[in-house]
Amino acid sequence: MIPPEFDAAFREQLHTLFAWRRDVRHFRPDPVPEALLGRLLETAALAPSVGLSQPWRFVTVDEPARRAAIRENFLACNATALAGQGSTRAALYARLKLEGLDQAPCQFALCVEPDPAQGHGLGRATMPETVAYSAVMALHTLWLAARAEGLGLGWVSILEPAAVLAALEVPASWRLIGYFCLGWPPQAEEQPELEREGWEHRRAAAALRLRR
Numbered sequence: 001m002i003p004p005e006f007d008a009a010f011r012e013q014l015h016t017l018f019a020w021r022r023d024v025r026h027f028r029p030d031p032v033p034e035a036l037l038g039r040l041l042e043t044a045a046l047a048p049s050v051g052l053s054q055p056w057r058f059v060t061v062d063e064p065a066r067r068a069a070i071r072e073n074f075l076a077c078n079a080t081a082l083a084g085q086g087s088t089r090a091a092l093y094a095r096l097k098l099e100g101l102d103q104a105p106c107q108f109a110l111c112v113e114p115d116p117a118q119g120h121g122l123g124r125a126t127m128p129e130t131v132a133y134s135a136v137m138a139l140h141t142l143w144l145a146a147r148a149e150g151l152g153l154g155w156v157s158i159l160e161p162a163a164v165l166a167a168l169e170v171p172a173s174w175r176l177i178g179y180f181c182l183g184w185p186p187q188a189e190e191q192p193e194l195e196r197e198g199w200e201h202r203r204a205a206a207a208l209r210l211r212r
Contacts, residue, residue: 027181
């Protein structure tokens with residue numbers, strides 16, 4: 001079989017997709033069609049994984065009671081994080097995450113099976129963390145595919161993993177990678193939100209490279 005060739009026009013479009021990936025915090029209430037979500041998960045399954053173990057487990061969260069439990073967990077963790085800090089920036093960041101939880105029509109957790117039978121242990125004897133890295137690769141694959149469909153994705157990181165796993169009643173061996181909000185952003189912004197808000201600025205690639 002002859003592999004496909006990706007011309008300059010495609011490569012430019014791909015670079016544009018990378019550049020327009022966003023960590024989205026605001027969503028329209030329009031639902032994400034189940035067929036579209038299924039297509040995104042199928043694309044995520046194409047991600048590389050150590051030993052072809054595919055250790056990721058996506059848990060879609062639809063029940064209002066479970067979503068409420070996640071929200072309460074976020075509020076508790078956020079209150080602890082902000083206690084005594086008096087940080088305007090930290091408060092802003094927390095508000096953005098809360099808005100995502102309240103608005104996103106689709107929410108899911110990404111978990112990892114730390115010792116999957118699939119893959120027969122290949123490639124992770126000395127670096128078992130590659131299993132979690134593989135799950136993150138699947139998430140990033142889904143993230144880019146979602147952006148290509150016009151969807152936005154937001155990562156909610158201010159959560160207590162054990163409480164989230166308990167609320168979702170997943171197998172005891174699973175570990176939480178993250179909780180995510182997915183939906184249609186109300187508008188497209190050329191500059192990422194945290195940059196617009198003055199939180200931080202992206203550094204050039206040369207500043208992040210070390211030669212030896």
